[in-house]
Amino acid sequence: MDAYLHGPPKDDQISRANKLIFGNDSFRKNQREAIEATLRGQDVFVLMPTGGGKSLCYQLPAVLSPGITIVVSPLLSLIQDQVTSLVRNQPVGIPAAFLSSQTLAALKKAVWRDLHRPIPTLKLLYVTPERLAASDSLIQVLESLHQRGMLARFVVDEAHCVSSWGHDFRPDYHKLGNLKDLFPSVPLMALTATAPQKVIDSVKKVLKIPRAQVFSMSFNRTNLSFAVLEKDLDGKVDLNLMPRSNAVVEGKALASLYEYIKTKYDNSVVGIVYCMTKQQSEDVANYLFDRGILADFYHAGQSSSDRELVQEAWQRGEIKVVCATIAYGMGIDKPDVRYVIHYAVAKCVEGYYQEAGRAGRDGKPSQCTIFYNRRDVTKIKSIINMPKKGSNAKSRAVHMEKLEKMMDYCEDDTSCRRQALVAYFGQTFNRADCQRTCDNCKRLIRRTN
Numbered sequence: 001m002d003a004y005l006h007g008p009p010k011d012d013q014i015s016r017a018n019k020l021i022f023g024n025d026s027f028r029k030n031q032r033e034a035i036e037a038t039l040r041g042q043d044v045f046v047l048m049p050t051g052g053g054k055s056l057c058y059q060l061p062a063v064l065s066p067g068i069t070i071v072v073s074p075l076l077s078l079i080q081d082q083v084t085s086l087v088r089n090q091p092v093g094i095p096a097a098f099l100s101s102q103t104l105a106a107l108k109k110a111v112w113r114d115l116h117r118p119i120p121t122l123k124l125l126y127v128t129p130e131r132l133a134a135s136d137s138l139i140q141v142l143e144s145l146h147q148r149g150m151l152a153r154f155v156v157d158e159a160h161c162v163s164s165w166g167h168d169f170r171p172d173y174h175k176l177g178n179l180k181d182l183f184p185s186v187p188l189m190a191l192t193a194t195a196p197q198k199v200i201d202s203v204k205k206v207l208k209i210p211r212a213q214v215f216s217m218s219f220n221r222t223n224l225s226f227a228v229l230e231k232d233l234d235g236k237v238d239l240n241l242m243p244r245s246n247a248v249v250e251g252k253a254l255a256s257l258y259e260y261i262k263t264k265y266d267n268s269v270v271g272i273v274y275c276m277t278k279q280q281s282e283d284v285a286n287y288l289f290d291r292g293i294l295a296d297f298y299h300a301g302q303s304s305s306d307r308e309l310v311q312e313a314w315q316r317g318e319i320k321v322v323c324a325t326i327a328y329g330m331g332i333d334k335p336d337v338r339y340v341i342h343y344a345v346a347k348c349v350e351g352y353y354q355e356a357g358r359a360g361r362d363g364k365p366s367q368c369t370i371f372y373n374r375r376d377v378t379k380i381k382s383i384i385n386m387p388k389k390g391s392n393a394k395s396r397a398v399h400m401e402k403l404e405k406m407m408d409y410c411e412d413d414t415s416c417r418r419q420a421l422v423a424y425f426g427q428t429f430n431r432a433d434c435q436r437t438c439d440n441c442k443r444l445i446r447r448t449n
Protein backbone atom coordinates (compact mmCIF):
# COMPACT_ATOMS: atom_id res chain seq x y z
CA MET A 1 0.00 0.00 0.00
CA ASP A 2 1.98 2.95 -1.22
CA ALA A 3 0.03 5.41 0.92
CA TYR A 4 2.02 4.15 3.92
CA LEU A 5 4.85 6.41 4.84
CA HIS A 6 7.91 5.36 6.80
CA GLY A 7 10.42 7.31 8.84
CA PRO A 8 9.36 9.95 11.37
CA PRO A 9 6.20 11.53 9.95
CA LYS A 10 6.10 15.27 9.51
CA ASP A 11 3.13 17.50 10.12
CA ASP A 12 2.02 17.54 6.50
CA GLN A 13 2.28 13.75 6.34
CA ILE A 14 -0.19 13.53 9.18
CA SER A 15 -2.65 15.82 7.40
CA ARG A 16 -2.12 14.02 4.11
CA ALA A 17 -2.75 10.63 5.67
CA ASN A 18 -5.89 11.99 7.29
CA LYS A 19 -7.16 13.12 3.92
CA LEU A 20 -5.83 10.41 1.62
CA ILE A 21 -6.32 7.36 3.79
CA PHE A 22 -9.19 8.32 6.09
CA GLY A 23 -10.97 10.80 3.84
CA ASN A 24 -11.13 13.53 6.53
CA ASP A 25 -10.60 17.20 5.67
CA SER A 26 -9.54 18.22 9.17
CA PHE A 27 -8.91 16.99 12.69
CA ARG A 28 -11.29 17.19 15.57
CA LYS A 29 -10.20 18.64 18.86
CA ASN A 30 -7.18 16.82 20.36
CA GLN A 31 -6.88 14.26 17.57
CA ARG A 32 -3.80 15.79 15.97
CA GLU A 33 -2.20 16.51 19.35
CA ALA A 34 -2.69 12.91 20.51
CA ILE A 35 -1.41 11.57 17.18
CA GLU A 36 1.71 13.73 17.32
CA ALA A 37 2.42 12.75 20.93
CA THR A 38 2.21 9.01 20.27
CA LEU A 39 4.30 9.38 17.12
CA ARG A 40 6.95 11.10 19.28
CA GLY A 41 6.96 7.94 21.40
CA GLN A 42 5.07 9.32 24.40
CA ASP A 43 2.49 7.41 26.39
CA VAL A 44 -0.89 9.01 25.85
CA PHE A 45 -4.30 8.96 27.55
CA VAL A 46 -7.17 10.07 25.32
CA LEU A 47 -10.45 10.96 26.92
CA MET A 48 -13.11 11.78 24.35
CA PRO A 49 -16.87 11.50 24.51
CA THR A 50 -18.64 8.73 22.64
CA GLY A 51 -18.41 9.43 18.93
CA GLY A 52 -15.62 11.96 19.46
CA GLY A 53 -13.27 10.19 17.05
CA LYS A 54 -10.96 8.14 19.26
CA SER A 55 -10.22 5.49 16.63
CA LEU A 56 -8.37 7.91 14.36
CA CYS A 57 -6.00 8.77 17.26
CA TYR A 58 -4.41 5.33 16.97
CA GLN A 59 -5.37 4.17 13.47
CA LEU A 60 -3.64 7.05 11.74
CA PRO A 61 -0.36 6.64 13.69
CA ALA A 62 -0.59 2.90 13.02
CA VAL A 63 -0.58 3.60 9.31
CA LEU A 64 2.31 6.07 9.56
CA SER A 65 4.55 3.97 11.83
CA PRO A 66 6.75 1.10 10.76
CA GLY A 67 5.52 -2.19 12.21
CA ILE A 68 2.35 -3.32 13.91
CA THR A 69 0.06 -1.61 16.40
CA ILE A 70 -1.51 -4.00 18.90
CA VAL A 71 -5.00 -2.93 19.94
CA VAL A 72 -6.56 -4.43 23.06
CA SER A 73 -10.31 -4.11 22.97
CA PRO A 74 -12.88 -5.70 25.25
CA LEU A 75 -15.58 -7.00 22.95
CA LEU A 76 -15.27 -9.38 20.08
CA SER A 77 -18.20 -7.76 18.24
CA LEU A 78 -16.50 -4.38 18.59
CA ILE A 79 -13.24 -5.80 17.28
CA GLN A 80 -14.95 -7.46 14.32
CA ASP A 81 -16.66 -4.18 13.36
CA GLN A 82 -13.41 -2.26 13.59
CA VAL A 83 -11.41 -4.76 11.56
CA THR A 84 -14.11 -4.96 8.87
CA SER A 85 -14.29 -1.20 8.56
CA LEU A 86 -10.48 -0.89 8.41
CA VAL A 87 -10.13 -3.50 5.70
CA ARG A 88 -12.95 -1.87 3.73
CA ASN A 89 -11.74 1.62 4.59
CA GLN A 90 -12.27 4.16 1.83
CA PRO A 91 -10.38 5.39 -0.11
CA VAL A 92 -7.63 2.94 0.96
CA GLY A 93 -8.08 -0.40 2.74
CA ILE A 94 -5.90 -0.82 5.83
CA PRO A 95 -4.39 -4.25 6.61
CA ALA A 96 -5.89 -5.29 9.95
CA ALA A 97 -6.77 -8.56 11.63
CA PHE A 98 -7.84 -9.96 14.97
CA LEU A 99 -6.91 -12.95 17.01
CA SER A 100 -9.54 -14.55 19.17
CA SER A 101 -10.78 -17.96 20.13
CA GLN A 102 -13.23 -17.59 17.25
CA THR A 103 -10.67 -16.81 14.56
CA LEU A 104 -10.71 -19.59 11.97
CA ALA A 105 -7.62 -21.85 12.06
CA ALA A 106 -6.59 -20.94 8.49
CA LEU A 107 -6.88 -17.23 9.20
CA LYS A 108 -4.96 -17.62 12.46
CA LYS A 109 -2.19 -19.36 10.54
CA ALA A 110 -2.05 -16.55 7.99
CA VAL A 111 -1.87 -13.91 10.74
CA TRP A 112 0.81 -15.89 12.54
CA ARG A 113 2.83 -16.21 9.34
CA ASP A 114 2.56 -12.49 8.72
CA LEU A 115 3.73 -11.68 12.24
CA HIS A 116 6.89 -13.70 11.57
CA ARG A 117 7.76 -11.87 8.34
CA PRO A 118 10.74 -9.48 8.56
CA ILE A 119 8.33 -6.68 7.68
CA PRO A 120 4.75 -7.75 8.40
CA THR A 121 1.99 -6.54 6.11
CA LEU A 122 -0.49 -6.02 8.94
CA LYS A 123 -0.67 -2.55 10.43
CA LEU A 124 -3.17 -3.27 13.21
CA LEU A 125 -3.73 -6.44 15.18
CA TYR A 126 -6.71 -6.51 17.55
CA VAL A 127 -6.82 -8.84 20.54
CA THR A 128 -9.06 -9.24 23.55
CA PRO A 129 -7.39 -8.78 26.94
CA GLU A 130 -8.20 -12.41 27.76
CA ARG A 131 -6.31 -13.53 24.68
CA LEU A 132 -3.28 -11.41 25.50
CA ALA A 133 -3.24 -12.55 29.12
CA ALA A 134 -3.62 -16.23 28.27
CA SER A 135 -1.25 -16.65 25.36
CA ASP A 136 2.47 -17.04 26.06
CA SER A 137 3.07 -17.67 22.38
CA LEU A 138 1.53 -14.29 21.52
CA ILE A 139 3.84 -12.56 24.00
CA GLN A 140 6.79 -14.38 22.40
CA VAL A 141 5.73 -13.13 18.97
CA LEU A 142 5.47 -9.59 20.33
CA GLU A 143 8.98 -9.92 21.76
CA SER A 144 10.26 -11.05 18.40
CA LEU A 145 8.47 -8.17 16.64
CA HIS A 146 9.97 -5.78 19.15
CA GLN A 147 13.48 -7.09 18.53
CA ARG A 148 12.97 -6.46 14.81
CA GLY A 149 11.72 -2.93 15.49
CA MET A 150 8.28 -3.95 14.23
CA LEU A 151 6.21 -3.37 17.38
CA ALA A 152 4.90 0.16 16.86
CA ARG A 153 2.70 0.69 19.92
CA PHE A 154 0.08 -0.73 22.25
CA VAL A 155 -3.42 0.65 22.33
CA VAL A 156 -5.81 -0.05 25.20
CA ASP A 157 -9.32 0.81 24.07
CA GLU A 158 -12.13 1.28 26.61
CA ALA A 159 -9.35 1.78 29.14
CA HIS A 160 -11.74 2.38 32.04
CA CYS A 161 -12.10 -1.44 32.12
CA VAL A 162 -8.57 -1.51 33.58
CA SER A 163 -9.61 0.11 36.83
CA SER A 164 -11.61 -1.46 39.59
CA TRP A 165 -13.02 2.07 39.98
CA GLY A 166 -14.21 1.95 36.37
CA HIS A 167 -17.79 0.94 35.72
CA ASP A 168 -16.88 -2.02 33.55
CA PHE A 169 -13.93 -3.55 35.36
CA ARG A 170 -12.49 -6.60 33.59
CA PRO A 171 -9.96 -8.64 35.61
CA ASP A 172 -7.93 -9.53 32.50
CA TYR A 173 -7.53 -5.85 31.72
CA HIS A 174 -5.73 -5.53 35.04
CA LYS A 175 -3.00 -7.82 33.72
CA LEU A 176 -2.20 -5.33 30.95
CA GLY A 177 0.14 -3.66 33.45
CA ASN A 178 2.64 -6.35 32.34
CA LEU A 179 2.97 -4.71 28.94
CA LYS A 180 5.08 -1.86 30.29
CA ASP A 181 7.21 -4.33 32.28
CA LEU A 182 7.88 -6.39 29.19
CA PHE A 183 8.11 -3.55 26.65
CA PRO A 184 9.06 -0.38 28.54
CA SER A 185 10.11 1.50 25.40
CA VAL A 186 6.99 0.76 23.34
CA PRO A 187 4.54 3.69 23.51
CA LEU A 188 1.12 2.95 24.93
CA MET A 189 -2.09 4.78 24.19
CA ALA A 190 -5.13 4.38 26.47
CA LEU A 191 -8.54 5.58 25.31
CA THR A 192 -11.93 5.90 26.94
CA ALA A 193 -15.14 7.89 26.68
CA THR A 194 -15.89 7.93 30.36
CA ALA A 195 -13.51 8.32 33.22
CA PRO A 196 -13.68 10.60 36.25
CA GLN A 197 -10.30 11.74 37.62
CA LYS A 198 -10.14 8.87 40.10
CA VAL A 199 -10.44 6.36 37.24
CA ILE A 200 -7.86 8.17 35.09
CA ASP A 201 -5.38 8.04 37.98
CA SER A 202 -6.07 4.39 38.60
CA VAL A 203 -5.75 3.44 34.89
CA LYS A 204 -2.41 5.27 34.66
CA LYS A 205 -1.19 3.40 37.72
CA VAL A 206 -2.30 -0.04 36.55
CA LEU A 207 -0.92 0.43 33.03
CA LYS A 208 2.27 1.94 34.48
CA ILE A 209 2.10 5.09 32.39
CA PRO A 210 2.50 7.72 35.13
CA ARG A 211 3.82 10.36 32.73
CA ALA A 212 1.24 9.78 30.02
CA GLN A 213 0.08 12.96 28.35
CA VAL A 214 -3.64 13.28 28.98
CA PHE A 215 -5.86 14.69 26.23
CA SER A 216 -9.20 15.41 27.74
CA MET A 217 -12.27 17.02 26.25
CA SER A 218 -15.17 18.77 27.81
CA PHE A 219 -17.90 16.39 28.83
CA ASN A 220 -20.48 19.04 28.07
CA ARG A 221 -22.40 17.75 25.06
CA THR A 222 -24.26 20.93 24.25
CA ASN A 223 -26.83 19.34 21.90
CA LEU A 224 -28.07 16.85 24.50
CA SER A 225 -30.83 17.76 26.94
CA PHE A 226 -31.42 15.75 30.07
CA ALA A 227 -34.49 14.87 32.11
CA VAL A 228 -35.56 12.46 34.83
CA LEU A 229 -39.20 11.39 35.02
CA GLU A 230 -40.87 9.56 37.84
CA LYS A 231 -41.51 5.99 36.80
CA ASP A 232 -44.89 4.98 38.11
CA LEU A 233 -44.69 1.28 38.88
CA ASP A 234 -48.10 1.08 40.50
CA GLY A 235 -50.49 -1.12 38.66
CA LYS A 236 -47.55 -2.95 37.15
CA VAL A 237 -48.52 -6.23 35.57
CA ASP A 238 -46.15 -9.18 35.54
CA LEU A 239 -45.78 -9.51 31.81
CA ASN A 240 -44.21 -12.93 32.17
CA LEU A 241 -47.57 -14.25 33.28
CA MET A 242 -49.38 -12.85 30.29
CA PRO A 243 -49.61 -14.39 26.85
CA ARG A 244 -47.66 -12.42 24.26
CA SER A 245 -50.69 -11.84 22.08
CA ASN A 246 -52.69 -10.27 24.89
CA ALA A 247 -53.09 -6.71 23.72
CA VAL A 248 -54.45 -5.39 27.00
CA VAL A 249 -51.13 -5.46 28.82
CA GLU A 250 -51.18 -2.57 31.19
CA GLY A 251 -48.83 -1.23 33.83
CA LYS A 252 -48.54 2.49 34.23
CA ALA A 253 -44.83 2.66 33.61
CA LEU A 254 -45.03 0.96 30.24
CA ALA A 255 -48.07 3.00 29.29
CA SER A 256 -46.32 6.21 30.20
CA LEU A 257 -43.22 5.20 28.26
CA TYR A 258 -45.41 4.57 25.22
CA GLU A 259 -47.25 7.88 25.68
CA TYR A 260 -43.95 9.71 26.10
CA ILE A 261 -42.48 8.33 22.87
CA LYS A 262 -45.70 8.70 20.91
CA THR A 263 -46.29 12.29 22.00
CA LYS A 264 -42.75 13.51 21.47
CA TYR A 265 -41.61 11.63 18.37
CA ASP A 266 -43.23 10.47 15.18
CA ASN A 267 -42.56 7.01 13.85
CA SER A 268 -39.62 8.13 11.71
CA VAL A 269 -37.54 9.21 14.69
CA VAL A 270 -34.75 6.89 15.83
CA GLY A 271 -34.18 6.06 19.49
CA ILE A 272 -32.84 3.58 22.01
CA VAL A 273 -34.65 2.42 25.15
CA TYR A 274 -32.29 0.88 27.69
CA CYS A 275 -33.86 -1.77 29.94
CA MET A 276 -32.65 -3.55 33.04
CA THR A 277 -33.00 -7.16 31.90
CA LYS A 278 -33.19 -9.22 28.74
CA GLN A 279 -36.78 -10.11 29.52
CA GLN A 280 -37.68 -6.48 30.10
CA SER A 281 -36.17 -5.43 26.78
CA GLU A 282 -38.37 -8.01 25.02
CA ASP A 283 -41.48 -6.98 26.96
CA VAL A 284 -40.98 -3.29 26.31
CA ALA A 285 -40.29 -3.84 22.59
CA ASN A 286 -43.35 -6.06 22.21
CA TYR A 287 -45.53 -3.56 24.06
CA LEU A 288 -44.40 -0.66 21.87
CA PHE A 289 -44.58 -2.70 18.67
CA ASP A 290 -48.13 -3.86 19.45
CA ARG A 291 -49.08 -0.19 19.64
CA GLY A 292 -47.61 0.81 16.32
CA ILE A 293 -44.08 1.90 17.22
CA LEU A 294 -41.43 0.25 15.05
CA ALA A 295 -39.55 -1.34 17.95
CA ASP A 296 -37.46 -4.48 18.35
CA PHE A 297 -35.24 -5.85 21.10
CA TYR A 298 -31.54 -6.63 21.47
CA HIS A 299 -29.75 -8.46 24.26
CA ALA A 300 -26.91 -10.87 24.92
CA GLY A 301 -29.30 -13.84 25.19
CA GLN A 302 -30.04 -13.74 21.45
CA SER A 303 -27.95 -15.55 18.85
CA SER A 304 -25.35 -13.33 17.24
CA SER A 305 -27.17 -13.57 13.90
CA ASP A 306 -30.43 -12.36 15.50
CA ARG A 307 -28.57 -9.48 17.11
CA GLU A 308 -26.97 -8.59 13.79
CA LEU A 309 -30.35 -8.61 12.05
CA VAL A 310 -31.78 -6.16 14.60
CA GLN A 311 -28.76 -3.89 14.48
CA GLU A 312 -28.69 -3.83 10.69
CA ALA A 313 -32.43 -3.17 10.42
CA TRP A 314 -32.01 -0.30 12.88
CA GLN A 315 -29.00 1.10 11.01
CA ARG A 316 -31.02 0.99 7.77
CA GLY A 317 -33.96 2.71 9.50
CA GLU A 318 -36.40 -0.20 9.18
CA ILE A 319 -36.57 -0.44 12.96
CA LYS A 320 -36.81 2.91 14.72
CA VAL A 321 -36.50 1.98 18.37
CA VAL A 322 -34.22 -0.65 19.83
CA CYS A 323 -35.16 -1.78 23.34
CA ALA A 324 -31.97 -3.21 24.72
CA THR A 325 -29.84 -4.14 27.65
CA ILE A 326 -26.50 -2.38 27.91
CA ALA A 327 -25.16 -5.07 25.55
CA TYR A 328 -26.28 -2.66 22.84
CA GLY A 329 -24.20 0.29 21.90
CA MET A 330 -20.45 -0.14 22.06
CA GLY A 331 -19.05 0.53 18.61
CA ILE A 332 -22.37 1.57 17.12
CA ASP A 333 -21.91 4.64 15.01
CA LYS A 334 -25.39 5.91 14.10
CA PRO A 335 -25.37 9.70 13.94
CA ASP A 336 -29.11 10.45 13.98
CA VAL A 337 -30.28 8.88 17.25
CA ARG A 338 -32.66 11.56 18.57
CA TYR A 339 -33.36 10.09 21.97
CA VAL A 340 -32.04 7.63 24.52
CA ILE A 341 -34.45 6.61 27.24
CA HIS A 342 -33.38 4.69 30.32
CA TYR A 343 -36.49 2.75 31.22
CA ALA A 344 -34.52 1.56 34.24
CA VAL A 345 -31.91 3.70 35.92
CA ALA A 346 -28.26 2.98 34.96
CA LYS A 347 -25.92 1.44 37.52
CA CYS A 348 -23.54 4.40 37.52
CA VAL A 349 -23.10 7.85 36.06
CA GLU A 350 -20.24 6.80 33.76
CA GLY A 351 -22.36 4.04 32.23
CA TYR A 352 -25.32 6.39 31.99
CA TYR A 353 -23.36 9.09 30.23
CA GLN A 354 -21.84 6.63 27.79
CA GLU A 355 -25.26 5.17 26.93
CA ALA A 356 -27.04 8.53 26.81
CA GLY A 357 -24.16 9.85 24.69
CA ARG A 358 -25.25 7.60 21.83
CA ALA A 359 -27.89 10.22 21.13
CA GLY A 360 -27.06 13.15 18.87
CA ARG A 361 -23.71 12.10 17.48
CA ASP A 362 -24.53 14.33 14.50
CA GLY A 363 -24.59 17.35 16.82
CA LYS A 364 -28.34 17.95 16.45
CA PRO A 365 -30.61 18.44 19.47
CA SER A 366 -31.44 15.14 21.15
CA GLN A 367 -33.00 14.07 24.46
CA CYS A 368 -31.75 11.78 27.20
CA THR A 369 -34.43 10.74 29.68
CA ILE A 370 -34.47 8.46 32.69
CA PHE A 371 -37.62 6.80 34.01
CA TYR A 372 -36.71 6.65 37.67
CA ASN A 373 -38.12 4.62 40.53
CA ARG A 374 -36.39 3.54 43.73
CA ARG A 375 -37.71 0.04 43.29
CA ASP A 376 -35.41 -0.33 40.29
CA VAL A 377 -32.53 0.85 42.46
CA THR A 378 -33.36 -1.85 45.00
CA LYS A 379 -33.24 -4.47 42.25
CA ILE A 380 -29.85 -3.23 41.08
CA LYS A 381 -28.58 -3.35 44.66
CA SER A 382 -29.60 -6.98 44.95
CA ILE A 383 -27.85 -7.74 41.65
CA ILE A 384 -24.69 -6.04 42.96
CA ASN A 385 -24.85 -8.14 46.12
CA MET A 386 -25.25 -11.42 44.27
CA PRO A 387 -22.17 -13.62 44.67
CA LYS A 388 -20.40 -13.85 41.32
CA LYS A 389 -16.99 -14.56 39.83
CA GLY A 390 -14.57 -11.67 40.24
CA SER A 391 -16.72 -9.81 42.77
CA ASN A 392 -15.59 -9.24 46.33
CA ALA A 393 -16.51 -6.93 49.20
CA LYS A 394 -14.41 -4.10 47.77
CA SER A 395 -15.85 -4.29 44.26
CA ARG A 396 -19.37 -4.46 45.68
CA ALA A 397 -18.69 -1.36 47.77
CA VAL A 398 -17.41 0.45 44.67
CA HIS A 399 -20.55 -0.47 42.72
CA MET A 400 -22.77 0.64 45.60
CA GLU A 401 -20.98 3.98 45.83
CA LYS A 402 -21.44 4.52 42.11
CA LEU A 403 -25.11 3.60 42.29
CA GLU A 404 -25.59 6.11 45.12
CA LYS A 405 -24.12 8.81 42.87
CA MET A 406 -26.56 7.84 40.14
CA MET A 407 -29.39 8.08 42.67
CA ASP A 408 -28.17 11.52 43.73
CA TYR A 409 -28.31 12.63 40.11
CA CYS A 410 -31.84 11.32 39.64
CA GLU A 411 -33.24 12.55 42.93
CA ASP A 412 -31.83 16.05 42.71
CA ASP A 413 -34.73 18.07 41.37
CA THR A 414 -33.10 21.50 41.50
CA SER A 415 -29.55 21.41 40.09
CA CYS A 416 -28.77 21.86 36.44
CA ARG A 417 -28.34 18.32 35.13
CA ARG A 418 -25.69 19.32 32.61
CA GLN A 419 -23.69 20.89 35.41
CA ALA A 420 -24.13 17.79 37.59
CA LEU A 421 -22.87 15.48 34.86
CA VAL A 422 -19.91 17.62 33.91
CA ALA A 423 -18.98 18.03 37.59
CA TYR A 424 -19.13 14.26 38.07
CA PHE A 425 -16.31 13.95 35.56
CA GLY A 426 -14.28 16.45 37.55
CA GLN A 427 -14.66 19.30 35.09
CA THR A 428 -15.73 22.84 35.73
CA PHE A 429 -18.76 24.23 34.02
CA ASN A 430 -19.33 27.72 32.84
CA ARG A 431 -22.89 28.71 33.75
CA ALA A 432 -23.05 30.61 30.48
CA ASP A 433 -22.91 27.20 28.77
CA CYS A 434 -26.14 26.12 30.44
CA GLN A 435 -28.80 26.33 27.80
CA ARG A 436 -31.64 25.73 30.26
CA THR A 437 -32.65 22.59 28.43
CA CYS A 438 -32.83 20.12 31.33
CA ASP A 439 -36.01 19.46 33.29
CA ASN A 440 -34.65 21.13 36.44
CA CYS A 441 -33.59 24.34 34.70
CA LYS A 442 -36.89 24.51 32.84
CA ARG A 443 -38.78 24.09 36.12
CA LEU A 444 -36.72 26.87 37.65
CA ILE A 445 -37.53 29.17 34.74
CA ARG A 446 -41.25 28.37 35.09
CA ARG A 447 -41.12 29.14 38.83
CA THR A 448 -39.32 32.45 38.40
CA ASN A 449 -41.55 33.65 35.55
Ligand SMILES: Nc1ncnc2c1ncn2[C@@H]1O[C@H](COP(=O)(O)OP(=O)(O)OP(=O)(O)O)[C@@H](O)[C@H]1O
Pocket residue numbers: 024025026027028031048049050051052053054055056193330331332333
Ligand atom coordinates in the same frame (compact mmCIF):
# COMPACT_ATOMS: atom_id res chain seq x y z
N1 LIG B 1 -11.37 14.26 11.90
C1 LIG B 1 -12.52 13.73 11.54
N2 LIG B 1 -13.25 14.26 10.54
C2 LIG B 1 -14.43 13.72 10.16
N3 LIG B 1 -14.97 12.63 10.71
C3 LIG B 1 -14.31 12.05 11.72
C4 LIG B 1 -13.05 12.55 12.18
N4 LIG B 1 -12.64 11.74 13.20
C5 LIG B 1 -13.57 10.81 13.34
N5 LIG B 1 -14.57 10.97 12.46
C6 LIG B 1 -15.80 10.15 12.34
O1 LIG B 1 -16.53 10.24 13.56
C7 LIG B 1 -17.21 9.02 13.81
C8 LIG B 1 -16.92 8.55 15.23
O2 LIG B 1 -15.57 8.20 15.33
P1 LIG B 1 -15.12 6.98 16.25
O3 LIG B 1 -15.90 5.75 15.93
O4 LIG B 1 -13.66 6.90 16.21
O5 LIG B 1 -15.62 7.53 17.65
P2 LIG B 1 -15.29 6.96 19.06
O6 LIG B 1 -14.77 8.10 19.86
O7 LIG B 1 -14.42 5.75 18.95
O8 LIG B 1 -16.75 6.56 19.56
P3 LIG B 1 -17.20 5.38 20.56
O9 LIG B 1 -16.85 5.84 21.92
O10 LIG B 1 -18.67 5.28 20.33
O11 LIG B 1 -16.48 4.14 20.13
C9 LIG B 1 -16.75 8.04 12.74
O12 LIG B 1 -17.74 7.98 11.74
C10 LIG B 1 -15.48 8.68 12.19
O13 LIG B 1 -15.25 8.34 10.82
